[in-house]
Amino acid sequence: MEKAWEGRFREPTEEFVEEFTQSVSFDKRLALYDIQQSLAHVETLQKAGILSQQEAESIKGALLKVKEKITKGEFSFRRELEDVHMNIEKALIEELGPMGGKVHTGRSRNDQVVTDLRLYLKEEINHILDLLSGLRRRLVRLAEETLEVVAPSYTHLQRAQPIRLAHYFLAYREAFLEDTDRFVNAFRRVDALALGSGAVAGVDFPLDRFFTAQKLGFRSVLRNSMHATGDRGFLLDVLYSCAVCGMHLSRLSEDLILWSSEEFGFVELPDRLCTGSSIMPQKKNPDVLELIRGKAGRLYGNLLSLLTVLKGLPMAYNRDLQEDKEPLFDSLDTLKGCLKGASLVLEGLKVREDKLRAAAGGFTLATDLANYLVGKGVPFREAHRIVGSLVAKLVEEGRSLQDVTLEDLRTFSPLFQEDVLKLLDPLVVADRRQTYGGTSKERVKEQIELAKREEGL
CATH class of the missing domain: 1.10.275.10 (Fumarase/aspartase (N-terminal domain))
Incomplete structure (x- = not known):
């Protein structure tokens, strides 16, 4: 032909x-x-x-x-x-x-393809923003439903301090809100017209590019024809946004995979979103969450792939740039699937309050015992040592902080009084975190109400 x-x-x-x-x-x-x-x-x-x-x-x-x-x-x-x-x-x-x-x-395929990509991305980003909105709204609803549920928080995957479970769900809502901001910023850079730049040097016909931009709904017109046809930074913005959002989805998936295991038992995943084993009849596998976790690597790879393509290109258009589309298309398709999967899992998630409360107590209360002594005038480092010694002794005896008596505590410091025993309730301890952004009921309720206003709920 x-x-x-x-x-x-x-x-x-x-x-x-x-x-x-x-x-x-x-x-x-x-x-x-x-x-x-x-x-x-x-x-x-x-x-x-x-x-x-x-x-x-x-x-x-x-x-x-x-x-x-x-x-x-x-x-x-x-x-x-x-x-x-x-x-x-x-x-x-x-x-x-x-x-x-x-x-x-008056046009080249060089400015034509960039214009197509930018039109396509404006629509795709809006679709992703809709999916992110749905996910954030579900997290806010979960926070409302679990305001009275106490849970352990983790650092280094070791139990840290008790929190209200709503605080945990709002933490992920904040992460996805930041992802939303990234896509909004990416949209702003995408929303510029390349058409009329020609192959590299502009066009020798009296084309009104601002008229074209108005017709196509672009906010601005790219100012340099070489940059317009030879740069793909706007695609990197999108791929980076996909990769970071995929990372947050992967971390959420990892939590729920662990929490749904028999070892934790904090949540139950909906049967309709799990699969079984071809050989072990008892299995209920969190395949959707595992695939979301695995697909994050794909999103990283697509970003690195295009970065590598671009790193050695002379100005302006080179045929190497044809390699921009497959990673871009794959990342957008992958992320949309992951966002939908995560939303479906959260919609069907069942929280096991008894398991969470049992795990929220014990040694997660140690910091507040130390802070109690600080309130009596003990320097924090000395208070930390005293309570650390108490914990070590209890571990040796196979006991928990919730098993101790006032006499046990006074063995380590005579400053412990009857009022310290209230600190053996994880909800009381959680509610002591009154600083802005903390996990107390008052602060979490404030954040839920703020989130509801922001999400239009």
């Missing part, structure tokens, strides 16, 4: 080259965005006097016919035409004859 660029060449293209260089097998997902920007480009060409009104109307009509075929799944993408852009242009020429070729006046 005749190539758009073959006038320069004296040999036919090797079949291997056609197969090796084609991108239509994956960039065809940009087809509707390519038509969207082509429709705007035609109007810009007409405004510049390059196309007559009749020509513009004919080309737009043909573009809409192609769009209809694509939407219905009736359009045949051909690999020998290299990419989505040439497939659509070829369809126009077949429909209109030579007039169809006028659609490419």
